[in-house]
Amino acid sequence: MTVTIYDVAREAKVSMATVSRVLNGNPNVKPETRKKVKDVIERLNYRPNAVARGLASKKTTTVGVIIPDISNLYYSALARGLDDIAEMYNYQTIITNTENDPEKEKDSFLSLVSKQVDGVVFLGGALNEETLTDIKNSHVPVVICGTSEKDKNLPSVNIDYFEAIKEATAKFLEEGSERIVFVKASFSNQLENHIEEGIKAAYKDLGKSVDDNSLILTADSDYQSGKDIFDQINSHKADVVITMSDETAIGVLHSAMDHDLEIPGDIQVLSCSNTRLVNMVRPQLSSIAMPLYDIGAVGMRLLTKYMNEETVDESNVILPYKIEYRSTTR
């Protein structure tokens, strides 16, 4: 019923080895033979079985992508960059969604490995101890984008979050803001720790202490959570709110406006994601601008190097950032 390489070989009156050679672009085939085989392939509408191929060659030309939440614009922007480069290098991507669940993250990884992917990239993600162990045991090349793990053993692509947030915080403090609230996303992530450190460093540089004037809250990274957490922010009399997620920032923004606060007069808002959303709300959201697409693209490029066993000079890539002060900051 399904046509196999064997059928093609028979029809073309060659051996299956030869058919395999033309399939794989092996130059050791006489042009006439090649043409003959190609014609039969066309006529029979033959398509190689990628599964059999994968088993025989131990390569699947497939990379796994593990994402906390595809419906989050932050991650899907990263994914676009990944995808484009993957295509350029003739890899296909299997995207799996963990729904921010570290357990699923681990399962997804194992499942991808059992599918014999040639490599996997984590976009964000918790990367807990267990998962790290599985990665090590798997002997599969892994690159992590937009997250990090403490030992820096894994190749990664990031921006310098610590510096970025420190710069932003210092600016707020220098301009007279005193009560800065930071809203973490509830999916624990090494990055957020760097960010906390950055905030603390900025305070310290100015001889101030974080504890009295700053508050660190946790919220889901959606719009409603931003609206919901506003009460806590407000009761802290915050004059600056920094959130991980754009959606959360927008929720905070709208709640603040509903409480007749002036933006950015009474309260300034800055997010750390810089997704397409920042330009889609009024007032436009100020944000630490990471090169999302590039992070994904560079991550995939890095992975191809590992998959080809090329040498890489820098396995922990840091990309530049900008801080875009739009209309929610002064």
Added chain:
Amino acid sequence: MTVTIYDVAREAKVSMATVSRVLNGNPNVKPETRKKVKDVIERLNYRPNAVARGLASKKTTTVGVIIPDISNLYYSALARGLDDIAEMYNYQTIITNTENDPEKEKDSFLSLVSKQVDGVVFLGGALNEETLTDIKNSHVPVVICGTSEKDKNLPSVNIDYFEAIKEATAKFLEEGSERIVFVKASFSNQLENHIEEGIKAAYKDLGKSVDDNSLILTADSDYQSGKDIFDQINSHKADVVITMSDETAIGVLHSAMDHDLEIPGDIQVLSCSNTRLVNMVRPQLSSIAMPLYDIGAVGMRLLTKYMNEETVDESNVILPYKIEYRSTTR
């Protein structure tokens, strides 16, 4: 290096067939044997090779998902529904992104088939003649969600777009609106034709003609395209704008506000996607509310039936819709 079923068999002093049986939960294994094998599996940290499995069993427990644009909230909402149900039925999903390119759509499908997926679902998509032919030739179960093809040969899940848009249009006309502009997305899609028909039907029912008073434009489905197309809308002196995409609607909205038009006083806006965005802008966007998550979920459920060769009573499922009149309509 990698541990195989053969290693497990040897260590457990059984045949590989027995190992295979415990792997697949075959009841014909003595409890003690089962335990013995499981212990060895644990000890050796053995993980079955899904590729070999797929080749031998001709099943991959994997379904392909073809999406025009993952970074579009409309599609990612559908994908979430799909994913949840897929997981429930122990299928994994391979998501591929076509970037709204019919050529890529076709290639993605073929690639998925060569990977021996057990089924594929299209979310949206152009489904041109060529792709349809490939689908027919592939003998792989296919379900399409949020799109349709003219012959209705393929199982599908949709809402009644025609009715929805007719109802909305009729309401606008009855309430005195006269100049309705419809903004299609540029990715041609059978659905949009249904929508056009719905608009025409509404006009006709009231004894009016579409041509004089209605204008049909085409724009990409992003925010900027919405802003850009406003000039055309404005020069038509539209009093109602209906767009496929939420982002486009928001772009139109903001442009209109920048031109000092009152919303919804001077111009009303309605979108057809109802993604999370509708609540994240001020004023909140009125929209035809489709059950996005459910469309995906029902689609995947339908696919499982085909993959199991169960009988299905209704292969073209129509789910209910609501029209949510929020703050951009009167």
Added chain:
DNA sequence: CTGAAAGCGCTAACAG
């Protein structure tokens, strides 16, 4: 330049 033959790691009859 081409063919024969040996697997890749697993499932699935078929015996027993």
Added chain:
DNA sequence: CTGTTAGCGCTTTCAG
């Protein structure tokens, strides 16, 4: 309940 034996469809030596 368990083992033996063929493959699944392809790649890849190794000869020639």
